[in-house]
Amino acid sequence: MSWKIKALKKSVWVFHVNTGACNNCDIEIVNLLTPKFDVERFGIKLVGSPRHADALLVTGVGTRQAAIRLREVYRQTPKPCVVFCMGACAGGTGIFEGGYHVAGPVDEIIKEVDPNAIIAYVPGCPPKPEAMISGVVKALAAI
Amino acid sequence: MSDPDILFWIIVIPGTVVLGLVASWIVRKVSALVQWRVGPPFFQPIYDVAKLMGKEILIPQQAQRAVFVSAPLVGLAGVLLLSIMLWRITISQVTFLGDIIVAIYLMVLPSLALILGSSASASPHASVGTAREMKLVMGYELSLVLAIIVVIVKTAGLVGPGEQLSLAAIAQHSPVFSISGFLAFLVALLCIQAKLGFVPFDIAEAETELGSGVLMEYSGALLAIWKLMQAVMLVVLPLFLAMVFLGGFGAEFWAGLARPLRGLPVGVIVLLIFVVASLLARFSKYIDILALLALIAVCLLAGLGKYVLILVLIILIKNTNPRVRIDQAMKFFWVYCGLTLAIAIILALMGNTYGINWL
Numbered sequence: 001m002s003w004k005i006k007a008l009k010k011s012v013w014v015f016h017v018n019t020g021a022c023n024n025c026d027i028e029i030v031n032l033l034t035p036k037f038d039v040e041r042f043g044i045k046l047v048g049s050p051r052h053a054d055a056l057l058v059t060g061v062g063t064r065q066a067a068i069r070l071r072e073v074y075r076q077t078p079k080p081c082v083v084f085c086m087g088a089c090a091g092g093t094g095i096f097e098g099g100y101h102v103a104g105p106v107d108e109i110i111k112e113v114d115p116n117a118i119i120a121y122v123p124g125c126p127p128k129p130e131a132m133i134s135g136v137v138k139a140l141a142a143i
Numbered sequence: 144m145s146d147p148d149i150l151f152w153i154i155v156i157p158g159t160v161v162l163g164l165v166a167s168w169i170v171r172k173v174s175a176l177v178q179w180r181v182g183p184p185f186f187q188p189i190y191d192v193a194k195l196m197g198k199e200i201l202i203p204q205q206a207q208r209a210v211f212v213s214a215p216l217v218g219l220a221g222v223l224l225l226s227i228m229l230w231r232i233t234i235s236q237v238t239f240l241g242d243i244i245v246a247i248y249l250m251v252l253p254s255l256a257l258i259l260g261s262s263a264s265a266s267p268h269a270s271v272g273t274a275r276e277m278k279l280v281m282g283y284e285l286s287l288v289l290a291i292i293v294v295i296v297k298t299a300g301l302v303g304p305g306e307q308l309s310l311a312a313i314a315q316h317s318p319v320f321s322i323s324g325f326l327a328f329l330v331a332l333l334c335i336q337a338k339l340g341f342v343p344f345d346i347a348e349a350e351t352e353l354g355s356g357v358l359m360e361y362s363g364a365l366l367a368i369w370k371l372m373q374a375v376m377l378v379v380l381p382l383f384l385a386m387v388f389l390g391g392f393g394a395e396f397w398a399g400l401a402r403p404l405r406g407l408p409v410g411v412i413v414l415l416i417f418v419v420a421s422l423l424a425r426f427s428k429y430i431d432i433l434a435l436l437a438l439i440a441v442c443l444l445a446g447l448g449k450y451v452l453i454l455v456l457i458i459l460i461k462n463t464n465p466r467v468r469i470d471q472a473m474k475f476f477w478v479y480c481g482l483t484l485a486i487a488i489i490l491a492l493m494g495n496t497y498g499i500n501w502l
Contacts, residue, residue, distance in 0.1 A: 002197075003193065003197065004194070004197030004198075007190050007193035007194035007196075007197055008194050008197065010186075010187075010190035010194070011187065011190040011191045011193075011194045035178055035179045035180045038175075038180040038181055038182075040171075040175060040180065040181075040182060040183055041175075041180075041181040041182060041183060041184070043183055043184075043187050043190060043191070048349075048356055048359070049356065049358070049359045049360075051201055051359065051360055051361065051362040051366075052358075052361075052362065052366060054194070054198070076201065078198040078199045078200070078201055078362045078363055079198070079199055080197075080198070
C-alpha cells in the first residue's frame with residue numbers, strides 16, 4: 001500500500017456539502033466533532049474549503065440546483081478523495097423519490113463527473129453518529 | 144569549521160521543523176484536553192503533512208501561477224532563516240550589529256507571503272481574507288515594534304556601549320520584571336497571537352468557518368508548506384519572545400546541557416526521554432497524555448520553561464476567547480495596545496533617566 005494511501009487513512013479532512021437536506025444529517029455530522037464523539041482523535045478535521053478536503057460528506061437528495069454545484073465541488077477536491085453519501089436521501093432519493101426538484105441520487109451525479117469515484121453510503125434518517133464513524137472506518141479500511 | 148559547528152548546521156533546519164510539528168501537536172492536544180476531549184495522537188501533524196504531500200495540487204485557472212506557487216516557499220524560507228539566526232544567537236552567542244532589526248524584518252515575511260499568496264488566488268473569498276489580513280498586519284506590527292523598543296530602552300543602560308541593538312546582549316536581561324517591561328510583554332504576547340493566526344485574531348485563515356479564508360485555493364504540497372510554516376512559527380515566535388523579554392537561554396544553559404551525567408551529556412538524556420515518550424505515545428490514549436506530561440516535564444528540567452510558559456499562555460488564550468471582528472482587532476491594537484505601550488515607553492524612559500529599575 002503506497003505511503004499516500006497510508007497517510008490518507010490516518011488523516012482525513014472532511015468537507016460538508018449539503019445538496020438539499022433537511023439539516024438533520026448536518027446536525028449529526030457536526031455532532032461528531034463534539035467531545036462526546038470527538039473524531040479529532042482519528043485525525044478527522046472539518047475544513048472550510050473543498051480544496052483542503054479528502055472526504056466529501058454529502059447530505060441531502062441531489063436537487064437540480066445543487067447537482068451542478070456538487071459536480072464542481074467534486075472536481076475541486078484533490079484526488080485521491082472519498083465521497084460519503086450520508087443518510088437515506090443522499091444514498092438513494094429517500095422519501096423524495098419522484099419529486100420535481102430531484103435530479104437524481106448523489107452517486108449518479110458524482111459518477112457523471114468521474115465514473116471511478118470512490119463512494120461510500122451511510123444509511124439512516126439521520127444516521128447515528130456511531131454509524132457515521134463506523135462507515136468512515138469501513139470505507140477507509142477498504143481503500 | 145569545528146565539529147560542533149558542523150553538527151549545528153546539519154540539524155538546525157530539520158530540528159526546527161520537527162520541533163515545530165511537536166509544538167503544533169502540543170497545541171492541538173492541550174486544546175483538546177481543555178475541551179474535555181481526547182485529541183489527536185502524537186504523530187498526527189506528520190500524518191497531515193505526509194497526506195498533503197500525496198494529494199494533487201490544483202491551481203485555479205485565473206490565478207497568478209508564479210506568485211501562487213512561490214508565496215508559501217518564501218514564507219517558509221523566511222521563518223527558517225529566522226530560526227537559524229535565533230538558534231545561532233542563543234547557542235553560540237554569535238551575533239552581528241542590528242540583528243534585532245533583521246529579526247523584526249524576517250518576522251514580517253510569513254504574513255507578507257500569506258497576503259501575496261492569497262491575493263494571487265483568483266477567488267473572492269480569498270481576496271476578502273487578504274484585505275482582512277492586511278488590516279490585521281497593519282494593526283499589530285506597530286505594537287510589536289513599539290514593545291521591542293520598550294525593551295531596548297530598558298536594557299540600554301545595562302548592556303555595553305554599541306550593543307543596544309544586539310539580541311545576544313538583550314537576551315541576557317529580563318525586562319519583564321519591571322512595570323513597563325511587563326506591559327510590553329503582555330502586548331507582545333497578543334501581537335504574537337495575531338501573527339500566529341490563533342484565536343482571538345485568526346481573522347484571516349480560520350474564517351473559512353464563516354465562509355472565507357486566505358488559504359482557500361491551496362491544496363496538496365503547497366498547503367503542506369503553509370502548514371509547515373505555521374508549525375515553525377510556533378517554535379520561532381515564542382523563542383523570540385523568551386529571548387527579548389524573559390532572559391533567553393544563555394551560554395550557561397547550553398554548557399549545562401553538554402555537562403555529562405553518568406557518562407552521557409544531559410542534552411542526550413533529555414533527547415532519549417523525548418524519543419521514548421513519543422514512541423510510547425503510539426500505544427494508548429492514556430500513554431499519550433503521559434507522553435505530553437513527560438514532554439513538558441522534560442522541557443522544564445532542561446530549562447526550556449520559558450518557552451513552555453509562553454506556549455501554554457498562547458494555548459490558554461486561544462481556548463478561552465471567541466474570534467473578534469477585524470474592526471474590533473484594529474481598535475484593540477491601535478487604541479488599547481498603543482496607549483499601553485505609550486505609557487510603557489514613558490515609564491521606561493523615566494526609569495532610565497532617574498535610575499529606577501522597577502519602572
